[in-house]
């Protein structure tokens with residue numbers, strides 16, 4: 001079925017409280033970019049991407065500067081062809097960055113249309129592995145006091161979580177250790193606890209941290225160093241002190257291939273909204289599985305749950321702090337550490353457009 005129209009809109013969504021990590025600093029809002037693609041039968045697909053607070057206008061500009069228009073008249077069902085055409089059209093200025101966010105949002109919308117037309121939930125359409133998905137709460141809490149950190153962790157557990165990630169990368173390693181120690185004491189030895197450094201360290205400091213954190217039995221250490229410094233990832237991983245997770249700042253398959261092959265990571269962490277969409281994520285997850293790395297997710301959990309439910313060799317859906325719950329008719333529910341992938345057609349995300357419109361950025 002041919003694509004009739006495609007449009008994009010930018011929103012600035014305020015966060016309930018200011019949060020912080022080592023890369024972004026204090027965050028008060030995030031940007032959401034919604035792409036709507038409609039086919040000639042009137043079936044509409046919704047694509048989403050987001051930013052940590054800036055860059056959204058550049059993504060909309062890439063979309064409105066040609067990508068959306070180039071879709072009109074194409075067969076919505078031939079997603080790989082649409083994807084390759086977009087990649088080729090933008091390859092000289094793209095291969096990552098803003099362009100990957102724009103292509104991902106369109107790709108997600110096309111998969112949503114495909115799911116709706118087939119009357120299948122996205123995760124089943126992609127193959128279908130297990131709709132019962134283990135989750136973790138992704139705290140964005142580097143600015144929190146230890147008391148606030150523990151209060152947050154109690155709230156997470158009350159809301160059904162049985163795994164938690166906290167931020168590290170405070171000015172001194174001693175502070176990070178004290179915070180992890182307090183969390184481990186509170187949660188008990190068996191509770192899965194991850195830490196995320198958001199690229200805070202040099203290789204030397206990352207190695208020091210991996211050694212210092214070793215007694216606390218962490219599930220993983222995330223983004224210890226610059227995302228494309230594959231050799232440093234390998235040095236840290238090969239110490240065997242803690243599994244390394246990374247990938248939220250990578251934007252294409254070949255970068256993930258290097259991270260897995262050279263970087264020796266334990267967990268690949270693609271974000272479906274900026275790694276090339278569902279099409280990009282699927283390529284990464286399949287490669288990771290055949291190279292003994294586990295695929296986890298980053299960002300928009302209402303969408304990512306489909307990818308984790310679709311493929312074997314995946315674990316731990318990140319339930320991200322940038323929540324869309326206030327705009328959703330069916331927010332994800334976590335029960336005893338797990339969420340159920342939706343069984344509605346497509347990805348099943350239905351936004352309250354009226355409520356969201358208050359946060360629209362007029363361009």
Ligand SMILES: [Mg+2]
Nearest residue numbers: 196222223248
């Ligand atoms: Mg992270």
